[in-house]
Amino acid sequence: MEITNADVIAQWNSATQSDIERHGDEGDFARQHLLNPALFALLGDVRDKHILDAGCGQGYLTRWLARLGARVTGLEPATNWYHYALEREQREPLGITYLQADLSTCAGLEGQFDCVISNMVLMDIPAYQAAMRTCIQALKSGGDFIFSLTHPCFEESSTEWERKGYVEVRAYFQERAIQSGYGYWFHRPLSSYLNLLIHEGCIFKQMIEPQLDATLVAHYGRQHERNVHVPQFLLIHAQKA
Numbered sequence: 001m002e003i004t005n006a007d008v009i010a011q012w013n014s015a016t017q018s019d020i021e022r023h024g025d026e027g028d029f030a031r032q033h034l035l036n037p038a039l040f041a042l043l044g045d046v047r048d049k050h051i052l053d054a055g056c057g058q059g060y061l062t063r064w065l066a067r068l069g070a071r072v073t074g075l076e077p078a079t080n081w082y083h084y085a086l087e088r089e090q091r092e093p094l095g096i097t098y099l100q101a102d103l104s105t106c107a108g109l110e111g112q113f114d115c116v117i118s119n120m121v122l123m124d125i126p127a128y129q130a131a132m133r134t135c136i137q138a139l140k141s142g143g144d145f146i147f148s149l150t151h152p153c154f155e156e157s158s159t160e161w162e163r164k165g166y167v168e169v170r171a172y173f174q175e176r177a178i179q180s181g182y183g184y185w186f187h188r189p190l191s192s193y194l195n196l197l198i199h200e201g202c203i204f205k206q207m208i209e210p211q212l213d214a215t216l217v218a219h220y221g222r223q224h225e226r227n228v229h230v231p232q233f234l235l236i237h238a239q240k241a
């Protein structure tokens with residue numbers, strides 16, 4: 001059975017209000033301790049920059065960037081996540097524009113942004129190539145495209161690490177859907193993402209494989225130990241030529 005963008009968006013739309021609120025204003029543990037520090041290291045000073053947060057979910061990062069002085073647009077297709085983000089903006093205005101759209105098919109954003117950020121989104125999208133093209137086309141020339149993924153080389157979950165103490169890699173070359181909390185995400189070899197960037201005329205600038213500080217495991221528990229040894233996430237910074 002082929003899984004479409006619409007199927008994935010419908011699955012995200014099944015999230016409950018408490019799931020959505022649980023992400024708070026800084027995201028979950030992985031975002032707080034691994035993804036956010038790496039994203040901000042790649043972003044640098046965001047003041048006065050025009051940024052697209054592509055697949056913004058409930059908008060924690062969108063709001064954070066706006067509070068730092070960026071002019072931000074959040075794009076999110078799943079109605080309940082989009083509505084939460086929009087309600088937050090109505091309650092506490094930060095000047096954010098929200099769009100409800102599918103990144104693979106939306107038009108009208110071309111050449112507008114200094115930076116496009118897509119945090120943990122592209123591996124969830126079946127038509128990821130079209131989604132990446134939208135991100136790149138939305139940039140001004142010289143603009144930055146920053147995205148994070150579940151690390152395509154070491155995707156096995158942290159729960160498995162707790163049980164075994166190592167990460168298993170099987171069928172790396174086989175693109176496939178993997179069942180997860182909100183339906184499916186998609187394994188693809190790392191080269192699928194990197195070659196598309198290059199093919200679309202981007203310059204590869206930097207990647208970060210965030211590593212967890214071992215002292216945090218002592219504090220927060222062994223379920224986080226895997227990230228001290230094997231990266232669970234990969235962040236890529238490319239620049240539109």
Ligand SMILES: C[S@@+](CC[C@H](N)C(=O)[O-])C[C@H]1O[C@@H](n2cnc3c(N)ncnc32)[C@H](O)[C@@H]1O
Binds near residue numbers: 023
């Ligand atoms: C793992 S969440 C990440 C959300 C947010 N970026 C964050 O870090 O909290 C993945 C998000 O991608 C969105 N998404 C799924 N398919 C999409 C598509 N075709 N276009 C844009 N966003 C999509 C989901 O609705 C969900 O909000």
